[in-house]
Amino acid sequence: MPLGSARSLERTLLQSNNGTPDVKITYYEDLSVGQEASMSKTVTEADIVAFADVSGDKNPVHLDADYASTTLFKERIAHGMLSASFISAIFGMKLPGPGSVYVSQSLAFKAPVKIGDTVVATAKILELMEKRRVRFETVCAVDGKPVLTGEAVLMVPGRPA
Amino acid sequence: MPLGSARSLERTLLQSNNGTPDVKITYYEDLSVGQEASMSKTVTEADIVAFADVSGDKNPVHLDADYASTTLFKERIAHGMLSASFISAIFGMKLPGPGSVYVSQSLAFKAPVKIGDTVVATAKILELMEKRRVRFETVCAVDGKPVLTGEAVLMVPGRPA
Numbered sequence: 080m081p082l083g084s085a086r087s088l089e090r091t092l093l094q095s096n097n098g099t100p101d102v103k104i105t106y107y108e109d110l111s112v113g114q115e116a117s118m119s120k121t122v123t124e125a126d127i128v129a130f131a132d133v134s135g136d137k138n139p140v141h142l143d144a145d146y147a148s149t150t151l152f153k154e155r156i157a158h159g160m161l162s163a164s165f166i167s168a169i170f171g172m173k174l175p176g177p178g179s180v181y182v183s184q185s186l187a188f189k190a191p192v193k194i195g196d197t198v199v200a201t202a203k204i205l206e207l208m209e210k211r212r213v214r215f216e217t218v219c220a221v222d223g224k225p226v227l228t229g230e231a232v233l234m235v236p237g238r239p240a
Numbered sequence: 241m242p243l244g245s246a247r248s249l250e251r252t253l254l255q256s257n258n259g260t261p262d263v264k265i266t267y268y269e270d271l272s273v274g275q276e277a278s279m280s281k282t283v284t285e286a287d288i289v290a291f292a293d294v295s296g297d298k299n300p301v302h303l304d305a306d307y308a309s310t311t312l313f314k315e316r317i318a319h320g321m322l323s324a325s326f327i328s329a330i331f332g333m334k335l336p337g338p339g340s341v342y343v344s345q346s347l348a349f350k351a352p353v354k355i356g357d358t359v360v361a362t363a364k365i366l367e368l369m370e371k372r373r374v375r376f377e378t379v380c381a382v383d384g385k386p387v388l389t390g391e392a393v394l395m396v397p398g399r400p401a
Binding site for chain 2: 102118120126129130132133134135136137138139140141143146150151158159160161163164165167168170171172176177178180181182183184185186187188
């Protein structure tokens with residue numbers, strides 16, 4: 080194959096990857112009880128506006144400072160589902176990561192998240208279940224105080240034989 | 241008061257409202273078992289990219305068509321939490337609407353949502369509980385087939401005496 084064609088092929092392969100780094104798959108056999116992963120995110124006003132736009136949830140407690148000042152929260156709060164989405168980010172990106180399938184999630188909203196709060200989301204393996212299901216404890220916390228608690232089940236691929 | 245000042249006051253009042261229409265509060269006493277509300281949203285590629293950005297969940301099954309073609313879904317799918325956020329939109333905007341507080345939500349992900357799918361989210365009152373808690377059945381469906389099922393509890397304000 081002439082050098083030019085090889086270069087063209089290489090370029091095609093790189094382009095077909097859409098700029099995504101090689102995807103590392105975690106297999107069920109790689110997991111153990113107690114493993115955990117976290118992510119941290121400071122919630123901005125722009126995040127809340129973006130979440131309102133994409134979800135359609137334009138409840139004024141999220142968007143209207145004057146209205147929010149009349150509520151028990153006293154100021155604008157983030158959507159609870161925004162914190163929940165950080166748990167989804169752990170599952171999609173870190174543990175188990177790509178290849179896993181979200182089966183279920185429970186969410187208990189414990190306290191509001193306000194603009195400028197840094198949410199630390201953590202997912203920890205509680206149980207390796209049959210049929211390659213994995214049960215996780217999921218927590219979002221601000222300043223060490225839980226704002227969202229729950230559990231999740233994911234299905235994880237098995238290592239190819 | 242001179243006309244100019246009245247106009248200025250009116251402008252100030254309008255501005256302080258941030259463009260939000262007057263907020264109508266639904267009280268616990270207004271609710272009954274069987275009441276329901278829905279919203280419908282066609283999921284676009286832009287919605288998925290926006291959700292990936294705000295959540296941080298850049299799992300390539302959502303963003304990379306080539307990678308997604310190698311998965312059991314065969315094509316890019318929306319984040320499950322995006323459908324969940326449409327339930328949040330019902331609660332924040334329609335039933336019960338502003339003034340209610342999200343207490344808990346369970347989510348069972350039943351089937352993928354693909355680009356171009358129209359998600360119909362519905363919340364229906366199952367039970368009026370003590371302490372102004374209200375329990376809802378929550379469903380997101382595409383072409384009449386459930387993609388996300390669960391239940392939610394919200395706390396709803398009582399009518400002022």
